[in-house]
Amino acid sequence: xxxxxxxxERSPDRGRGLxxxxxxxxxxxxxxxxxxxxxxxxxxxxEPAHLALQPFGxxxxxxxxxxxxxxxxxxxxxIGERHAGLLxxxxxxxxxxxxxxxxxxxxxxxxxxDRALVMILDRDKxxxxxxxxxxxxxxxxxxxxxxxxLGDADWLDGAFSAGDLLMVSVLLRLKGSGxxxxxxxxxxxxxxxxxxxxxxxxFAAQLAVFTAASAG
Ligand SMILES: N[C@@H](CCC(=O)N[C@@H](CS)C(=O)NCC(=O)O)C(=O)O
Numbered sequence: 067x068x069x070x071x072x073x074x075e076r077s078p079d080r081g082r083g084l085x086x087x088x089x090x091x092x093x094x095x096x097x098x099x100x101x102x103x104x105x106x107x108x109x110x111x112x113e114p115a116h117l118a119l120q121p122f123g124x125x126x127x128x129x130x131x132x133x134x135x136x137x138x139x140x141x142x143x144x145i146g147e148r149h150a151g152l153l154x155x156x157x158x159x160x161x162x163x164x165x166x167x168x169x170x171x172x173x174x175x176x177x178x179x180d181r182a183l184v185m186i187l188d189r190d191k192x193x194x195x196x197x198x199x200x201x202x203x204x205x206x207x208x209x210x211x212x213x214x215x216l217g218d219a220d221w222l223d224g225a226f227s228a229g230d231l232l233m234v235s236v237l238l239r240l241k242g243s244g245x246x247x248x249x250x251x252x253x254x255x256x257x258x259x260x261x262x263x264x265x266x267x268x269f270a271a272q273l274a275v276f277t278a279a280s281a282g
Contacts, residue, residue: 067131068102074125075105081276083269086138087126089235091271093142095264097149139171142228152228166222166229175236177204182239205245213249234259
């Protein structure tokens with residue numbers, strides 16, 4: 067059955083691979099599943115056809131036969147459940163991988179994404195510097211703990227899993243900010259994720275969309 071995901075017709079990140087279709091592309095590449103991409107404009111994302119798939123009018127979505135999913139974490143989990151390569155077979159190890167998926171999305175992504183939003187939307191506000199600094203403090207709190215837990219391991223819990231895929235995806239938004247670079251083992255962790263062939267294929271595919279949109 068064909069898998070179809072949605073992605074931005076023209077990603078605001080200009081092909082840096084930060085939009086959340088990237089993590090779904092990466093998961094599909096890790097498990098070797100071919101997929102098609104339906105590109106949507108900001109206008110189309112808020113129209114009934116897309117809202118039927120994604121109630122909040124966002125990307126990514128995932129369709130496979132009569133199954134339609136939204137939420138990048140749920141999609142990555144589904145891919146991991148259906149195909150070998152992203153979730154351990156051992157039940158306890160699988161539960162721990164799921165825990166890291168939630169940790170990435172609930173605990174680590176939240177302040178990182180809030181910082182990105184504030185930097186885009188609130189630069190002209192009188193409280194901008196204070197808010198940015200508070201968010202960066204919250205991020206550092208998370209990174210200190212994550213860095214300590216990772217230590218000198220390659221991945222968070224044994225072999226690479228969907229937990230690492232999401233954690234690396236979330237941390238990538240900080241690359242080049244100077245904050246991630248304060249934690250050399252986390253920088254190296256992110257680089258290990260980016261070095262995976264599946265990541266590279268996914269990144270190239272999303273970049274090709276941006277390049278084509280810019281040329282057109
Ligand atoms: N929690 C959702 C967030 C989805 C999300 O924020 N998507 C962004 C792109 S990365 C989007 O569609 N933004 C446009 C909008 O919200 O209007 C997920 O993980 O799938």
